[in-house]
Amino acid sequence: MxxxxxxxxxxxxxxxxxxxxxxxxxxxxxxxxxxxxxxxxxxxxxxxxxxxxxxxxxxxxxxxxxxxxxxxxxxxxxxxxxxxxxxxxxxxxxxxxxxxxxxxxxxxxxxxxxxxxxxxxxxxxxxxxxxxxxxxxxxxxxxPRYPDPAYPGEFDGEILHVRDYKSADQCRDKRVLVVGGGNSGCDVAVDAVRTAVCVHHSTRRGYYYQPKFIAGKPTPQWMMELGNKFATKEETLAYIEEVFRLAGYDGTDYGLPKPDYPLDAAHPVMNSLLLYHIGHGDIAPKGDIARFEGKTVHFRDGSSAEFDLILYATGxxxxxxxxxxxxxxxxxxxxxxxxxxxxxxxxxxxxxxxxxxxxxxxxxxxxxxxxxxxxxxxxxxxxxxxxxxxxxxxxxxxxxxxxxxxxxxxxxxxxxxxxxxxxxxxxxxxxxxxxxxxxxxxxx
The missing domain is CATH 3.50.50.60 (FAD/NAD(P)-binding domain)
Structure with missing residues (x-):
């Protein structure tokens, strides 16, 4: 030694x-x-x-x-x-x-x-x-981290964590459920749209979705350049939220739950396409999962659907x-x-x-x-x-x-x-x- x-x-x-x-x-x-x-x-x-x-x-x-x-x-x-x-x-x-x-x-x-x-x-x-x-x-x-405690029941289809996701080819001709509302979950759901039969996206809460560009600039740059334009942080956040809403990035306009926290109280979800695809019916938003039964996934809102592949984007x-x-x-x-x-x-x-x-x-x-x-x-x-x-x-x-x-x-x-x-x-x-x-x- x-x-x-x-x-x-x-x-x-x-x-x-x-x-x-x-x-x-x-x-x-x-x-x-x-x-x-x-x-x-x-x-x-x-x-x-x-x-x-x-x-x-x-x-x-x-x-x-x-x-x-x-x-x-x-x-x-x-x-x-x-x-x-x-x-x-x-x-x-x-x-x-x-x-x-x-x-x-x-x-x-x-x-x-x-x-x-x-x-x-x-x-x-x-x-x-x-x-x-x-x-x-x-x-x-x-x-990889999975939901803890695990959802009741057994899922008979294919299960992947985003760690093992390499391309949309893995979703080709499959009914796909993406679980998790962070950046990885949103990005993969958007990516899967190109090849999957259908894509559902399960999240537990409401999120703020931020576009990647505002006024021709990357959104974080646009935010930084606001500087001290407003007297308080609350006024600044309210202005940002209103700009996002006018740009079409308010999830509640697409039937999604309203976040129960301030804009800056969670890691930002930067995605310009998730709400676009929800609005076009390419991605079906769902709430939390209640249980599995074969290839059927039952959701807490009482609905259910069949899937071939579950992609966990759960951290x-x-x-x-x-x-x-x-x-x-x-x-x-x-x-x-x-x-x-x-x-x-x-x-x-x-x-x-x-x-x-x-x-x-x-x-x-x-x-x-x-x-x-x-x-x-x-x-x-x-x-x-x-x-x-x-x-x-x-x-x-x-x-x-x-x-x-x-x-x-x-x-x-x-x-x-x-x-x-x-x-x-x-x-x-x-x-x-x-x-x-x-x-x-x-x-x-």
Whole structure:
């Protein structure tokens, strides 16, 4: 076993893993990055088991705030790039900042074991080393989650989770029921229309549906440009809702239930075509499922229909198969992480990328990476700033907007992006107290 006494191990080669690696490398911190697959990409690596892409998939966040600010996407990319373009961008990012040279591919982490002075990391490829600091970035979309408790009865047709959805060919000539109202459920329902005999879409609540463009601009950009046009947040949200309604994106106009929460209290559903297809009869909206009986699905409203295929778009659960779960403190079904990243009871491991927020990748990726860099500098320097932060994370309860969001499994790790970034910057400044510039040391 080798001893990497001044090195950080990063587990995961998706966008967050390479984003953290870039900041650490540029800040003078040595890294080893371990990726299960043969190349970078994470959920965008459609040819690998970790990929969550399908043939027609495009981003739901626009180019302008998905790209990292100092590494823009190519000018010929459209406002909403497709998954091939996103994968190419991620890999070009890794290449530009020397991350390939620090990566171990086909290196599935088998175990991460706590030791007195760090973590012993072993991979199935034969790596065996001790690291003083580990960053876990193996992604949110790991293990499919199904309705819990399960619906009564047995369904005799085909069952798929969106994890395994690759193209509309899987729906060809089938009667399809899509279960789940998030972005994946809506996008897949729209995609299935092209080949299925019929498509039904089952959701448990009302949703706000946002078009991808308003006034010729990506909707998030249009929202940002509203700035301080209105005196209060409530006036701003009311204006946005009215614009959406006039543009034809009020679900109640199509017979769907009215949301029982404010517009900004749930992760946005960005889809320009779901309501269009409902209005044309291509997608039949349904409420929650009551029970299964052979190929017949009975719904809570008393109706029923027969289906050949059920597609569950019901999310994922966090999974750290290499780590003893009892080492972490848990809050319900997810680890209790300060700033959604830092265990309160462990100081030498960070979990990055385990958060949902209404915004693009770029700003969050940069800020998270710089937080990890400052933490690593403080950790290796055993600085006064580190001592302040370790004390603060046990007692502080920064407002991340958590109580504003609806009560659902996926919203347990939803955050107000701007509040989160502001707090990460504040605690980063705390960590900076007395932290050495390791990049300068490395150059000497």
């Amino acid at each position: 080798s001893d990497k006494s001044r090195k950080v191990a990063i587990i995961g080669g998706g966008p967050t893993g390479i984003g953290v690696a870039r900041e650490l490398i540029e800040g003078g911190i040595e890294v080893d990055l371990f990726e299960t697959e043969a190349d970078f990409g994470g959920v965008w690596n459609g040819d690998a088991p970790c990929g969550r892409t399908y043939r027609s998939l495009h981003l739901i966040s626009p180019k302008f705030n998905t790209q990292v600010p100092d590494f823009p996407m190519p000018e010929d990319y459209p406002p909403y790039p497709d998954h091939h373009q996103m994968l190419a961008y991620i890999r070009s990012y890794a290449k530009a900042f020397g991350i390939y040279e620090r990566a171990h591919f086909n290196a599935d982490v088998e175990s991460l074991t706590k030791e007195a002075d760090g973590w012993r990391l072993k991979t199935r490829a034969g790596h065996d080393a001790r690291y003083p600091l580990v960053v876990v970035a193996n992604g949110l979309q790991r293990v 994922y659960r966090r999974d750290f198969p290499f780590l003893d779960a009892s080492l972490l403190e848990w809050k319900g079904a997810i680890p209790d992480l300060f700033l959604h990243s830092t265990p309160r009871n462990l100081d030498d491991i960070l979990f990055m990328g385990f958060i949902n927020a209404a915004g693009g990748l770029g700003d969050g990726l940069k800020t998270q990476g710089q937080f990890v860099l400052m933490y690593a500098r403080a950790w290796f320097g055993k600085t006064p700033g580190l001592e302040r932060f370790l004390a603060a994370k046990k007692t502080d309860a920064p407002d991340l907007g958590q109580t504003h969001f609806i009560d659902s499994y996926r919203h347990q790790w939803e955050a107000d992006l701007w509040k989160l970034l502001a707090h990460m910057r504040r605690y980063r400044e705390m960590l900076a107290e007395g932290a050495p510039d390791l990049k300068g040391e490395a150059a000497q």
